[in-house]
Structure formats: structure tokens, C-alpha cells
Amino acid sequence: MNIQELETIATDIRRDIITMTAEAGSGHPGGSLSATDILTVLYFHEMRVDSGNPQWEDRDRFALSKGHAAPALYAILAKKGFFPGEELLKLRKIDSMLQGHPDMKGTPGVDMSTGSLGQGFSASCGMAISAKIYKKDYRVYTLLGDGELQEGIVWEAAMFAAHYKLDNLTAIIDHNGLQIDGPNEEVLTVGPVADKFRAFGWNVIKIDGHCMEDIIASIDEAKRVKGAPTVIVAKTVKGKGVSFMENVVDWHGKAPKDDQKLQALRELGGEI
Secondary structure (H helix, E strand, C coil): CCHHHHHHHHHHHHHHHHHHHHHHCCCCHHHHHHHHHHHHHHHHHHCCCCCCCCCCCCCCEEEECCHHHHHHHHHHHHHHCCCCHHHHHHCCCCCCCCCCCCCCCCCCCCCCCCCCCCHHHHHHHHHHHHHHHCCCCCCEEEEEECHHHHCHHHHHHHHHHHHCCCCCEEEEEEECCEECCEEHHHHCCCCCHHHHHHHCCCEEEEEECCCHHHHHHHHHHHHHCCCCCEEEEEECCCCCCCCCCCCCHHHHCCCCCHHHHHHHHHHHCCCC
16 A cells, blocks of 8 residues: 555544544544554554454454554544444444443454553563464554553563563554643653663664654564564654644543534545
8 A cells, every 4th residue: 555545544544533532522532643644554554454354363463552542543443344434433332342442352353452551562562472482473563652651561561572582563652742641741751762662672763653654664674673672663743633633732632522523624634
């Protein structure tokens, strides 16, 4: 799939994020929008998955460690054909398969239930070492928020992955600089992120997390690295694509009202 096609899909995903969170009246649009380009590349360019067989033993695995960005993952999975797109409008409804955080038992295509920060990263280490033990060639990807790096479990997992040379594991940091209580630098400094992971024995790549070419190249580089896990530190913009949401911490966990939804959809193009 070429870059233009990937960018078109990413725009569709952003529109779905706005629509579904507005319909639900709750959710986390800001961090979902910042992660969209990364998830688009993973699912539509890189990962080996089969929507007709979600439990395929040899599939690549993905854990959304920043589980609150579930709207982005749900929109991706629907676009990929794991379930009908109409389900997106049932986000956070009591009888829906799409709850506020991903549920591997209730949602086709979800490899790990996440939400408690850091645990998705740890689970991805387990998936990666399992592949090594059973001599499987699948790869494991996980996406973390930058505020999530304040969790101690992240660094325990980082030590584990480097110690066991999990070169089939790629972690991606959605480094948008904002968390629920404000800028990382004011809440609890997480930097220097790249240096910390290098000190833990990881191969580190820094990219623009909204540049499709950068994302693709970094994933390709990660696959070439042997003997160490790779972390991709992706600089992103919270609320990317919607002018009034970009770099505004309030949109971490607030759904757009009807007029805001319409403005956002206009900015993202296409029919309303």
C-alpha cells in the first residue's frame, strides 16, 4: 500500500474517532488522534493479521498499552474487517463489544486487554518470549503513551526484554508531551526517553510519528536489528488533525459536542 493510500486511511480513522466519541459522549480523542498514523502503518502496511481468523496462531501481535486510546484501535480493526463499522457507534454502550478499554475476550482482533498503564507493554514481552520459546516467527508490537513511562512496570519490562534479547519486539512511544493532568514536564518528567531506553539495552530510533515514510522506515530498521528489542520514539501531536484539539490537554479524555464534531469533520474533509 502506498503512502497516499495510507494517509487516506488515517484520515478516515480520525473521522471515525471523532464520530464515535461524539456519539458515546465520552472517550479519549486526543491520544487516539495522535496514535492514528502509527496504527495505520502497523495494520495496513506491516502486520501479518487475518480478520477472518483473529486467533491465527502465526499472526503478528499488537498490545495497545495506552489502552485509553481504544477508539483509534477500534476504528482500525473495523476498517480492517474484524467487525462491522456500525459497531463503532456503540462505543462504551453497556451491551457493546467496544468498551472504554480493549477487551481481548469481547473484541475480535484485540490481542491483550489493556488500560492499567504499563501492563500492555509487559504482556507484549510475554508474547515475544513465547515466540522465541516455541520458535515462531511472528513479531510483537506495542504502543505506549509518554505519560505511561512514569509507571515502574514499564522499566521492569524494559529490563526483561533487553536481558532476553527480544529482537522480535518493537515498542513505539506516542510522545505527544501531554497526559491527563498536563504536560509531562510539569507532572513528572519522563525524558530523556531515548537515553533511558539505550541505558536499558534497547535499540532506539527517533521519528516524526505523523510521517508515514518515517514510521515505515523505522519498523523496517527494527526488523533488521538482532539481539536487542527496539523502541521507536515517535514525536506526535495530541489531537492531530483537528485544530482546536491539537496540543490541548483538555482533549485527553473529553468527547466533542455536536458543533465541535461538525467542525472537526469539516477540517478532516469528506462528507458530513
